[in-house]
Amino acid sequence: MKRFVAVAGNIGVGKSTLVTLLCQRLGWQPFFEPVDENPYLADFYQDMRAWAFHSQIFFLTRRLRIHHQLVGHPTSAIQDRSVYEDAEIFAHNLYRQGLVGERDYRSYRELYQVLTELLPPPDLVIYLRASVPTLLERIQLRGRDFERAISAEYLAQLNALYEEWIARFSLCPVLTVPADQLNYVSNHQHLDLIAEKIHEKLTGKEEVVFGADEMTPMFLETG
Numbered sequence: 001m002k003r004f005v006a007v008a009g010n011i012g013v014g015k016s017t018l019v020t021l022l023c024q025r026l027g028w029q030p031f032f033e034p035v036d037e038n039p040y041l042a043d044f045y046q047d048m049r050a051w052a053f054h055s056q057i058f059f060l061t062r063r064l065r066i067h068h069q070l071v072g073h074p075t076s077a078i079q080d081r082s083v084y085e086d087a088e089i090f091a092h093n094l095y096r097q098g099l100v101g102e103r104d105y106r107s108y109r110e111l112y113q114v115l116t117e118l119l120p121p122p123d124l125v126i127y128l129r130a131s132v133p134t135l136l137e138r139i140q141l142r143g144r145d146f147e148r149a150i151s152a153e154y155l156a157q158l159n160a161l162y163e164e165w166i167a168r169f170s171l172c173p174v175l176t177v178p179a180d181q182l183n184y185v186s187n188h189q190h191l192d193l194i195a196e197k198i199h200e201k202l203t204g205k206e207e208v209v210f211g212a213d214e215m216t217p218m219f220l221e222t223g
Contacts, residue, residue, distance in 0.1 A: 009128030
């Protein structure tokens with residue numbers, strides 16, 4: 001059966017890496033976030049107020065196009081960041097900070113709501129949860145010049161919005177992965193464990209997050 005999975009999480013958490021490894025492991029098709037193609041991104045990090053709306057519109061349109069392609073793709077696929085995060089996390093945060101004005105934000109939300117209502121949701125969202133120190137360390141390691149100015153405060157604001165969003169998200173099942181503890185790059189057992197939990201979620205087993213022991217899942221009631 002064809003499956004559509006989206007990997008969600010903050011900047012630097014390891015979404016692209018997990019998408020690559022899972023697609024190699026499962027034989028699925030990866031669809032990556034168009035970060036390097038965004039002509040506004042470097043300008044945005046230099047002057048967020050001037051370029052926030054432009055950057056978010058670009059991300060929204062590209063993500064909607066990718067979502068549409070995924071729905072029609074003939075094989076199972078994994079998306080690097082979902083369309084929901086653009087609106088519920090990044091655009092929302094920019095609006096709260098006053099970096100996107102009321103008029104622009106209302107237009108953005110209307111566009112987002114109309115278009116996402118026309119698209120079916122993923123079969124599963126994998127939410128990578130990580131602390132700010134972990135995010136900062138990984139951002140430095142990947143060495144993108146335009147990301148060096150990202151502050152711990154900004155990442156903390158996004159983390160808070162991610163937690164609020166994932167708590168109310170109900171369009172499809174969610175698998176929450178503690179990215180601070182699980183090193184799926186160097187530890188194949190961790191990658192195998194994530195792949196196993198993906199299978200369980202997609203086949204309708206009870207909701208799972210990972211517990212303090214990184215190799216022991218904690219089962220929660222579905223709600």
